[in-house]
Amino acid sequence: MTGMKTKNRALTPLLLALPLLLAACSGDSPEKLLSSAKQHIAQKDSKAAVIQLKNVLQKAPSNAEARFLLGKLLLDTGDFVGAEVELSKALEQGRPNDEVVPLLAQAMLAQNKLDPLIAKFAEIKLSSPAANAELRANLAYAYAQLGKPEDASVALAKAFESDPNSVTAQILKIKMLMRQRDFENVKSSIDKLLVQAPGNAEAWQLKGDYLLESSSATNEALAAYRESIKRDNTSVLSYVAIIWTLLSKKDEAGAKQQLEEMKKALPAHPQTKFFIGLMALESGDLKTAQEQAQYLLKVAPDNLRTLQLAGAVEFRRDSLPQAENYLTKFVKGAPPAMQAQSRMMLAQIYLRGGDPVKALAALQPLLEEKSQTPAAFALAAEAELQRGEGKAAESYFGKAIKLNPKDSRSRTALALAQVAKGDNRGFDELRAISSSENEITADLALVSAFAGRRQWDESLSAIDVIEKKKPNLPTADNLRARVELGRGNRQAAVEAFERALKKDPKFYPAVSSLAALDLADKKAEFALKRFQSFLQNDPKNIPAQLSVIELKARLGSSDLDTIEALNQLIKENPSELTPRLGLIRKQLDRGELKLALSAARDGSTALPDQAEMLAQLAQVEQLNGLSTQAAATLNKWAVLQPNSPVPYTKLAELYIADKDNAAAMQSVKRALTINEQYLPAQRLSISLDLAAGRIDSARQTVRVIQKQHSKDSVGLVLEGELEESQKNWAAATAAYRAAYALSPTTDLAIKLHHALLLSQKSSEAQSLATGLLKKFPNDMAFTYYLGDVALSQKNYEAAEELYRAVLKIQPSNAAALNNVAWLLNRAKKPEALEYSQKAVQLQPKQAALQDTLAEIYATQGKFDQAIDVQRKALELEPSAHLHRLHLAKFYLAAGRKQEAKTELQKLADLGNAFPAQDEVRALMAK
Template sequence: MPHTTAQLSERMLRHIALALLCSLNLLTPHAALATDAKASKYYEDALVRYEKKDLEGAIIQLKNALQIDKNMLPVQMLLGKALLQSGDVVAAEVAFNEALRLGVNRAEVVIPLGQAYMAQGKLVPLLQQQQFNPAGLPPAVQIQVLLLRAAANSDLGDTRNALKNIEEARAIDPKSASSWLAEVPIRIRALQFKEAAAAADRGMALAPDSAEAWYQKGSVQHSTGDLTGAVASYSKALSIDADRVDVRVARVGIYVDLGQKKEATSEVTQLVGLLPGEPRVAYLQALLAEQDNRPVDARTALKEVVNLIDPVPPDYLRYRPQLLMLNGLAHYGLNEREKAKQYLEAFQKVQGNSAATKILAQIYLSEPNIDRAIEVLETYLKAQPTDSQAMTMLGSALMVKGQNARATTLMKKALQTQDAPGLRTVLGMSLIRSGQSGSGISELESAYKKNPKQTGAATALLNMYLKAGQTAKAIAVAEDLVKQQPTNAEFFNLLGMARGQSRNYPAARTAFEQSLKLVSTYIPPSLNLARLDIATKAYDAATKRLNDVLKVDPRNAEAMAEMAIISERTGKLPEAQRWLEKAVDVSGPKEQRWNLALSDFHLRNANASAALDAAKSASAKGPEELSVLMAYAKAQLAVGDIAAAKNLLMTATKLADYDPAKQVQIAMLQLAANNLPGASYSLDKALSGQADFLPAQALMAEVDLRQGDQAKAEKRAREIIASQPKRAVGYSLLGDISMARGQKAAALDNYRKAHQLEPSTETLLRLSRAMGDQDGGKAAAQLAEQWTKTHPKDIISQKALADGYARSGNLPQARLAYERVLKLDPDDAEALNNLANILLLLNDSGAIKIAEQAVAKNPGNAGTIDTLGWILFKNGQPDRALQLLRDARLRQPGNPEIAYHLAAALAQAGRKAEAKAELESALRSGSSFDGADQAKTLLKSLN
């Protein structure tokens, strides 16, 4: 059955870990729920035009489609490709970013988007932005990304990293010619002509019939003065691919140098028609005019060059040495020395030791002040060699940074020299901020004990108790504060927070309302009342409270964040994102909370690249904050950069010191990174801080088991049972160990004991899974049925029961079970999606409506979009189905079942070649999927 609920974790604590990560299998925003038939027809017509290279017509039709529905993912992707090929790279970037926003799989867009960046000279962003990280991409795409990065590094003058990128690409596929051919221009730019020739030869050997190989060979010959050989190689390239205008431009340059006026004039005339507005062609015209002694025509051509290049943004030209030199020479030919100097200086920085250096030297000689300016700049760079900011601000920035460090050091020393409650409070907070929360809380407790009226220590301690989940202690401190100062609105607000954390919502509301009675303009209790409204799903009331707060304080980031929560829970994901982005915008330069909230939001909605960007922005505000490091690590895990996540978690482990709760969280992330030694180290520190900390003990047993040390895991499990004989966790662990040993009877006994001690959903699921094959699954089903009867609101067990019915083919019971789940939670998109599949198999016409609801709840999930598309296809709505299936395919290109569904729709639409390609891709994956046999049959019919 397609898209059924994923199985729960085999281990209780791994389930907890996945809950903490909240990033590994969630959803993406912005999918279009419905597709317009007319818009779909515009798209299909545009696709035909695009394939026939009618780019202008394709773009028009795609824009017509977007006028009807701007959220059509396939339309945005095809529009980006058409715009890129037509040369409108800025608009192409916009279209590709829209496709990303709508949830396109990164592998589908990273190359054309990277080409758009390259064409705009956005090289540093291309190297820095997470969306261009090769990690997590298919091997063939990784190669292309690495070669793009190599070109970008080369343009930046970083030959070492450019060649490193080449080697990384070559390691993925040593037999590919592309890495050798990409190496050639890098070597030429570095004046390494011998290495360039060797790379060209290797590329030629691997791809002798490649136009690119002949072009690169010609480039080496051109650069080393073998002009005749270069012309021959360029001509061979053009015989293979006559549309390579870059090759023609290079060849005509040689014709001009060789004085082959006839050939040069003929070629330039053709190029003017092919490349109107191309500065290289205009400069060639100027050279030809000068050779013909036509100074007016030469000047006109040079003016065309500068008129074309001068308006180009400096950020683009900075990394285009050919254009910099060309414009410098053109301005020099027009006797515009100041402008020539600007371009030639920029060229010199990127590519020195060229003929243009002589012209630049002449300009310097005519300007007696330039040497002094250069000396000043050099002196400045020597003084601050590692600065990457504006040079005029470097000294001040470094000085300010230095003063802060000294001030921090002096502050700590001063606090440690005086044994007073007030200073101990500051010392405690200092320890907490450095990640030593256990020691910090001890200092706060000491300060509070010495002087209970030391409200600074009390409030700080109360907040730490709340963060640590020690609700009873927090309530006790808050009640003490309220008794001391019964007219203090802040203390009543704190009491409300403590009561709210204990889920005593009526008592919490009373405390917040009392706080407002004392000070009606006090914003925190208003925010907390809104949070209570959100907790009880009173979203309208919460929205009204928050709007009232924003009227009083339009820059209140807390209110904005709560508005984001409401928007997300009501399915308005773009609005939720905007609220969080507003919160980030209005927050201070050191405030990280909203960057982290934005990162978590993107993780929940499967936008890993955006999550990483948000985590990076938080890190820029405070890279050594524990919460930032952990958020950063989660985002790195989500994008597949395991090595980076491990490094971050190593630092986090050091900062967390011996805080057991924090170390357990870090260990869970280490397990997600498959770093068992790292997890073990974190847990050792946790147990060193608190030897009886049960979560750390249990997780350490899990780590032992995963490392294959069953004896050590068993020893830990039995120690847990000895110290906690009435808890289920020890017996659950013994059950897991028995399962790992293949001792199923012992595993069942332990799971039964765990469920008897602490009947819960978790212990039920473990026992049920262990009983799975008894009596054909009847025993497990009976156990689940009994549990759901006595726990009718346990949605997890209800879903597990429904999934079990679905897997066993009991479709009527599965339908009833999913309907019970939806009565408990009508917004459960997964249950909606699974119910839609059940209804499709039952030939129930209500499948479409349920599938549409699933997409509305999960508006970017490839599985739900595919389900709706497939149901529509099966129900005779091919146009709408095709558009949705294309959308799903772009979001999850590696899913063979989606590829099969799309192929079926394409075949029916008469697009047999495209259908065949999708089927071959699906079957080539080797993965089993529902419909694999039908896919094979369909492929045979298309051959």
């Protein structure tokens, strides 16, 4: 018997639902169904009413009353998009304007469709005074939101003219008085309204707002909001106000309880979804948070709170391009008081992407505000450190610590600055911070500092501390792997990366690193399998999907298959940036400029506020010869990011390519107005001055840079380059020598050596080269450069020796293999072919390597093979006319004169564009 009772109880919900299901399937007339819907509305059973109204419209699509009631219900439950659709149809089907228009205006307001609302209804006058007053009040609100106070006042006056007792107009008047902070009139207006309409839920909600705004009377405000909900349990703004107020009081339990009540009353309302998402984000439930954010974006894609929530969720998910997209939109539309957290997230995104200039631009308003945020100064300091500006970083750190002496992040960053200057007290401070808290910021800093000094054992000790603090995270294993790679212990690194993946199968950095090691071992198949296995745990991971596409291409998948895969990825993820960029770059690699342009335009339409997409579109437009459109695109980018000097710098580069140096200089000046220390713009300024013969002006800019970067070599390098351009070899050498003393890098060693040669100081150059090779025998770049020098001096024996030294360091260096092959072929040594084939195998799409291989085949009398390979070189670089000349020579050598003549004629047609016309004529004569 007990079992029977249980069974009956389980069936009860289904039995209760049967009347509705039967009504839907039965032959009930539309009139009967409509009557049933009205009963449900009277009983405040919105769900059942909506079902019945939809049943009516299934049977009688032109039933305007059902359409109107459905639209009204959808509006009440927060489905503003659906409400607008149904109310618009009701209007088309003849439902009275007085009945429908005020509600339709509310639905459009809720979606922030302010301009369309005004365009549609501003000139309409409704016959009912109450309805007209309602419409005028809604129009007044739209004008106010658009920052048009005069138009708002006129519309509100018309509302009161239509109906002096209009509750909607009175409510809007109170809101406008609140905005003006005229609290005395707010109080009297609310008191008057509550006398007139004591049961009006919105009046009680406004009383709560007034109490909070005017006197911070939190408990009294909460009581007013609860009174509002008592009058109408769907009073959404009162729920919202209570939850925000409780959260601000750190009463999370109270806020959650209020949200539960809200879910019962308004389960599908966007505000309910918003708070579910927000609280899920706070508790670390990123899956739920993302689901709610994505739902809200479909309902109201331009809502500021929705964009902020979506940006925060994607930031926490490490989906940084998407987070940047949402947060940029939010910052663009939000009032300054709401922007702080989002700006700081944007700054962190830019810092992680290695763009400290953009990070500083995002932070700038926070650094100027009176209510300064310590975290903003700490981030600005990190940005300055990334730019190499230690002094500016210390200044920001100092401000951050002054505002919050206990802020461990600022203390950590300041300690790092000490370490960077060689002050070992920084290590002691980092250890002290680490021991005082369970966070790992200081420990990460210790690992970084020790690794930078190649102190591997100390790095591993710091990682041990991280592992104790965060044993379940993959962080420690990932860091350990990187340290083991640094010390050359590859197997230990692989094991550590695999442990990281075991702890978190969705930890992309580990699988990416393992795949990179596979590729270094020429095991692309292993790398592909790793990513495919990873995607079983995280099937929507975009970087992993892109890696699979790339690896399949490397393993022989056709370009068309690659493009099809990228298009499919874009179709599945239309709001993701990286697949679109991958497609465009692939099309550019194939020389398909028109297709790349089409893809870039599609991307710009789909992601109109994505700066990187606009930058890519401008580049593709320029490649297609559409300079005017490219300039317009870059100007859009500048509007999108008004505090960034990058768009104007790119615009200057475009003008330089178009030989409009005057316009380029104007763009450079605009970039430097935004950020006077932006190096790419300063470099362009120097180049433009030199091109115009303004040498003194160029030197002045160099001196400014040297002053701005007094502890950096960049200003001295620019001085060396300037003097080199003027053939002042002694001055150039002195500048490079000073730069190398500050920053002894391979690039500066090359510049100094080159300047010494040009200064006729060969013995000093030789001494520098010998000393550096002895000190840094594995410096591949410098060794390769010396090989090039020897080759240019026709010291072929020394050049071959140096290129072979490069191959000892890096056996897979295709350029060195190619040069050794060329030198061996010059000496008529048959092993040249083996070296050249290896080079081409490593980089089959390098035309220069194919050209060398073809030449070697020709030297060995294998003309058919030489011709086949040379054709490939020409396909890869159709505008490289020397490849065509070589092909013609091979045709002649093979006795294929007609084919040779065809190629030579093409070269002859180029005229002065191809300078070797004498050789062309001589070959044609054969």
